[in-house]
Amino acid sequence: MTTTVPCTANPAVVERAIGADAAxxxxxxxxxxxxxxxxxxxxxxxxxxxxxxxxxxxxxxxxxxxxxxxxxxxxxxxxxxxxxxxxxxxxxxxxAPAYRGAVTTLLDRFAPAALESRRHAGRASAMHGLADVERELEDLAGSLAQRIPGTTRDEALRVVRESYTSLARRGGIPVYLVALTEHFAYQRLTDAAKSRTAGSRTAGSRATAEHPPQVLFVCVGNAGRSQLAAALLEHYAGDRVVVRSAGSMPAANVHDTVKPLLAELDVDPDGATMFPKPLTDDAVRAADVVITMGCGDVCPVMAGKRYEDWVVGDPALASPAGARAIRDELDARVRTLVHDLLPDLQLTD
Missing domain, CATH: 1.10.10.10 (Winged helix-like DNA-binding domain superfamily/Winged helix DNA-binding domain)
Known part of the structure; x- marks a missing residue:
């Protein structure tokens, strides 16, 4: 026989609710x-x-x-x-100045999340995480410590655990988390190693074979503008520039409106390198050029870096034609950046 437990009001719940006037x-x-x-x-x-x-x-x-x-x-x-x-x-x-941050959050985080929720409403995922994640993370840390010079196993394990936790918070398909963690942790540890060994290079300095400039693109979700800009820079500059992208509040996946634009650049939008990644201090430290797009003041400002803020629309909420117009604007800006960093490089379409 099932016993029904009566519901008793919890005053603490009401106390934490937003006030009537504020509501x-x-x-x-x-x-x-x-x-x-x-x-x-x-x-x-x-x-x-x-x-x-x-x-x-x-x-x-x-x-x-x-x-x-x-x-x-x-x-x-x-x-x-x-x-x-x-x-x-x-x-x-x-x-209005008082609403700028809130409007950015609305357009770059809430609106794409609402669209994603509607697209996938009613779809239940059958994917599950690993039974022993900790062991997988420890093995991964050992491998990364061997692959990245100057990295200890303890440092690798710390970064691997932090990376896994950060990626798990943003959502996505759990079964892929360890694979994504490997890419994200490798990037973070590589950036940390570069920061430790950085010489006297100046912000935005010209490229050399030994020290290609590193560019970091930052937006809110790292699922649209920053990914497109990074893909365009890699398309034009290849391995002559180290390209990174990150988000102040990374989304779960690349926006659907952006995926065909990435595919046109021969980039797999669902590949392991294109997942939205959280912004880290190490990424900023390792960068020579930091380009922000709608992420406000969340990006740390560090001495010796070249900073630019690109005011570009968000393709997540745009029509296909609008997304292409945003891509074209990013393309023009990236071409200018390439010409500045690599003046000897002849750009082709």
Whole structure:
């Protein structure tokens, strides 16, 4: 006979809930965002090269009249998401400073996660992790310590465990975690070894056969812009540049809109080298050039590095045509970077 245990209210649960007044204020902002066209407008403004857009720009998004666009922008402005400035006969809109970080998180993390959840709703994974993960990690650490000069087994084991934990937190298919951990830990240990032996090279210095420049691309999810930029740089520069990419809050997988663009570069979007990876201090220390794309201030600033911030739209939320336009913009920027780092290299399409 089954005994039913009565449910007893736990006061601590209620105490931890968001306050009623705060909930009302947040709900009003979320209600303003609960419109597809407004979300697209917000995305266009947030990713515009100058961080602002006018009504005439945004009217193209939904093939609607400018008064309709103005109405939607007013809704976003009334809840504080946007600021506006009149210049002559036009009004320009930009994301309010207090909301920039939140808007970046919404567009780069929450929105792609919502899309991914809808695509895979109802799909149950039959994949399972390894029965003895610790033993696999210890064996992996021993192998990496032998393969990377100057790396002790203890250091390798620490990095392997940290890498496995970081990758497990971001989700993905558990059965592949150890294989992905090997690639991520190898990269981290190699970067750490380079940091230890770094000489007097200056930021963005010219390439040599012995010391090719190392470039790190950083975005939020490491599932779109940074992966595309890294693939393009490898496509043009080959082994004359060491390329890394990472995310401040890495996604579980490369975005579906980006996969065909990577495939066109002969890169397997589901391969072991393309998985989204967390940003580490060692990656920044080892880099000569650090290029950020929408990740805000999370990337540590270290002396002797060349930093650039590329304002580029997020292909995760773009149409196929929009994703290709973003790819083309990244392509132009990467070509400029290659010309700067490797002036003797003749680029071809």
């Amino acid at each position: 009302d204020a947040v709900a009003a902002t979320l209600k303003a965002l609960a419109d597809p066209l407004r979300l697209r407008m917000l995305s266009a403004i947030a990713t515009a090269p100058d961080g602002e857009a006018c009504v005439c720009d945004l009217a193209e998004l939904g093939e609607v009249s400018q008064p309709t666009v103005s109405h939607h922008l007013k809704v976003l402005r009334d809840v504080g998401l946007l600021e506006s400035e009149r210049r002559g006969t036009w009004v320009w809109y930009r994301v």
